[in-house]
Amino acid sequence: MNNAVSKITILSTSVDNSYIRTTQMVTINFDMNTAGVFGTGKVLYLELPFSYSEWIRRSETLTTGSTGNCYLEQTGSGTNLASACVYISKRVLKITVSASTGQLYTLKIKNLKSPSNLPSGRNNQYRFNLFCVTAADESGIGFYTFSDLSSPLTLVNDNSLVDLSWNYYSFAQVSELIQLNLINNQALTIYTGYYSSIVELRQQTYPQNFQTSMTLSLSNYANTDFLSMKDNFKIDLGKSTAYFRIAAKQNLTPGLYSLQFNKAGDTASKYTAIPPLTLVVNNKKCSLVTESNNYLIPVGGSTLPIIIKGLQCIPIG
Numbered sequence: 001m002n003n004a005v006s007k008i009t010i011l012s013t014s015v016d017n018s019y020i021r022t023t024q025m026v027t028i029n030f031d032m033n034t035a036g037v038f039g040t041g042k043v044l045y046l047e048l049p050f051s052y053s054e055w056i057r058r059s060e061t062l063t064t065g066s067t068g069n070c071y072l073e074q075t076g077s078g079t080n081l082a083s084a085c086v087y088i089s090k091r092v093l094k095i096t097v098s099a100s101t102g103q104l105y106t107l108k109i110k111n112l113k114s115p116s117n118l119p120s121g122r123n124n125q126y127r128f129n130l131f132c133v134t135a136a137d138e139s140g141i142g143f144y145t146f147s148d149l150s151s152p153l154t155l156v157n158d159n160s161l162v163d164l165s166w167n168y169y170s171f172a173q174v175s176e177l178i179q180l181n182l183i184n185n186q187a188l189t190i191y192t193g194y195y196s197s198i199v200e201l202r203q204q205t206y207p208q209n210f211q212t213s214m215t216l217s218l219s220n221y222a223n224t225d226f227l228s229m230k231d232n233f234k235i236d237l238g239k240s241t242a243y244f245r246i247a248a249k250q251n252l253t254p255g256l257y258s259l260q261f262n263k264a265g266d267t268a269s270k271y272t273a274i275p276p277l278t279l280v281v282n283n284k285k286c287s288l289v290t291e292s293n294n295y296l297i298p299v300g301g302s303t304l305p306i307i308i309k310g311l312q313c314i315p316i317g
Contacts, residue, residue, distance in 0.1 A: 006143045007033055008130050011104075013150040019158040021116050021273040028107045029075065030130060032143065038081070038100040042132055044072070046093040046107065049126040051155075053090035054258060054276055055113040057220065060087045062109070069110040070095060074102035081105075116275040118155055125152035161272045162211075163204035169243075170197055173311055187278040192252050194286050195229050195245040195314045199277065206240075213237040214265040216274060225249055226259060226279075227316050233261070247316045248281045256280055286313035 009031040016025045028046075032038075048056075062070035062085040070085030072095060084096040093109070107130075118124060131144040157163065168183040180198065188197055203210070216233035217223060223232070229245040236242075261274035288308050295303045 005141055005146075007147055008132075008143050008145045009033060010128075010130065010145050010148040010150055013128055013148075013153065015153060018154060018156050020114050020118055020155050021275060022114055022158070023111045024114050026107075026109045026112055026128065028128060028130070030105055030107070030145070032103050032105065035103040036101045037132075037143065038097050038102070041099045042097050044095040044097050044107075044130060044132045046095065046109070047129040047131070048091045048093070049119075049123075049128070050091065051115040051119045051123065051126065052112070054116060055260065056087050056090045058087055058089055061085060062093070071108040071110070072097060073106050074100050075104040075106045077102075114155060116273075118157065124154050126154075127152055158272065162270055163272050165202055165204075165275060166277050167200040167202050168197065169200065171312075173309070178311075187256065187280050188246075189280045189282050190226075190246050190248055191286065192248045192254070192281060192283045193250045193316055195247045195316065196286070196312045197246070199244050199246055201235065201242040201244070201274070203271075209238050209240050210235055210242065211237070211270050212266055212268065214263050214271075216261045216263055218259060219262045220260045221257070225252055226257075229314070235265075245314075246279070248279075249316070252281055254281050254283045288313055 011029040011031055012027075013029075014027050038044075062068065064070050064080055064082045064085060066080055068080060068082070068085075070082045070093070071080050072082040073079055074081065081098045081100050082095050083098050084094075086094050088094045095107075119126070127148055127150070129145045131141050133140060133142055168185065168188040169180040170183055171178055171180050173179070183197075188199060190197060201216075214235040216235070218226060225248065227247050227249065229247070233244060257279045259277040259279060261277070263271070263274055288310055291307045291309065295306060297303050
């Protein structure tokens with residue numbers, strides 16, 4: 001950035017609600033400080049706070065038109081100047097702007113998913129930034145929001161709903177019992193082709209019985225990409241726990257995935273939306289092991305049964 005960069009002034013920023021794990025409409029009124037910047041059309045960029053990035057996928061597009069989720073107008077005109085809106089990263093929305101000779105503009109982003117958890121400390125005082133480029137190759141920033149007259153935004157919990165969160169576990173067999181060990185990592189490693197680790201969807205107040213039956217379904221991947229060993233992500237009324245063993249399909253590409261879920265069955269709206277589930281998919285093959293490395297075979301006899309431990313290697317088929 002250099003001295004040639006001109007100023008965009010954000011006059012006000014507002015959201016229609018401040019709850020986490022819901023959808024918001026963000027409204028930004030801004031002043032380009034000179035008329036005709038979009039006289040021949042230009043590209044405007046919206047930079048979102050870091051905490052919003054978890055729901056967004058690069059190349060995801062937003063609808064435009066008079067009722068679109070991406071709406072930019074010369075303030076008060078009632079005409080959407082945004083002809084295309086696409087996320088070029090998990091935090092930057094590229095807005096293609098039709099020609100306009102105005103100076104004051106209003107940007108509205110509808111159905112924007114708010115963060116799944118409260119940002120900590122000063123991160124819960126956040127702003128949106130705008131900038132646009134001048135060069136055809138988008139190599140230089142020509143305008144930037146050096147001045148923001150709006151107050152910082154904050155997020156809060158919706159205390160009228162029961163909060164839900166994920167826990168991750170490894171497990172081991174001790175005698176005839178299964179022992180769960182809590183994993184404090186931000187992401188859980190699962191494997192292609194077989195079930196291994198365990199996840200739990202836990203209510204805010206624990207232990208507490210679930211107040212309704214629910215079924216979870218993936219909204220950002222095919223339901224066949226990630227499989228649950230327990231009735232395909234079903235939660236039973238009256239039970240206090242909801243454990244799932246998860247595996248990835250055999251040929252899924254290894255890497256980091258953030259799973260987003262829709263829930264069905266919560267007709268009385270007792271629960272928050274399902275938070276994203278962050279997984280690392282690994283294609284490492286599972287090793288079957290025996291209880292001992294050495295076995296004695298008496299002459300003329302046989303060993304006791306050789307037990308193979310396969311509890312963490314259950315194939316998806």
